Structure formats: structure tokens, C-alpha cells
Amino acid sequence: MQHPQAQISFIFNFCEESVKIGKECPVKAGVQILQHSVDLPKEIPPGKYTVNVRVKNPASADGGEGQEVTCLIAKAQFGI
Secondary structure: OOOOEEEEEOOOOHHHHHHHHOOOOOOOOOOOOOOOOOOOOOOOOOEEEEEEEEEEOOOOOOOOOOOEEEEEEEEEEEOO
């Protein structure tokens, strides 16, 4: 049986989300350790998943785009 493979990309406001995990925004220079666990729904179909996350600081006051500070690629397998 072949299981689906999914690639998931999403955009969220890191500054709004960072307060939920006790991190300051904008992200300061240097090594940062970020660990966060979430409960996943049991209804996730079996398969291989890739999640791509790009983290940017907020846009500048003059309207310039925020600087990307890191990226994350997570891979997971469910029910295989």
C-alpha cells in the first residue's frame, strides 16, 4: 500500500505566536533554542510529511520586508 506524501507550507506572524512560547520578538542575534510540543489530531492520514517554516522579523517602520532569521524543515511519518 502506497501512503501519501505531503509538503506543507504556511505563513504566520512569529511575533504573535512567540508570546505563547515565551520568546521575544524581534528575534535577537545569536544562538536561540526553541522547543515546543503540540498534540496532533489522531485523524492525520498515514503518510510522510514535510513542513517548511521560514521565520522573519517584523517589517521595518518604513514598510520594508522583515529580515529572514532562520528556516526549519521538519519531516515526519505517521502510521507507516
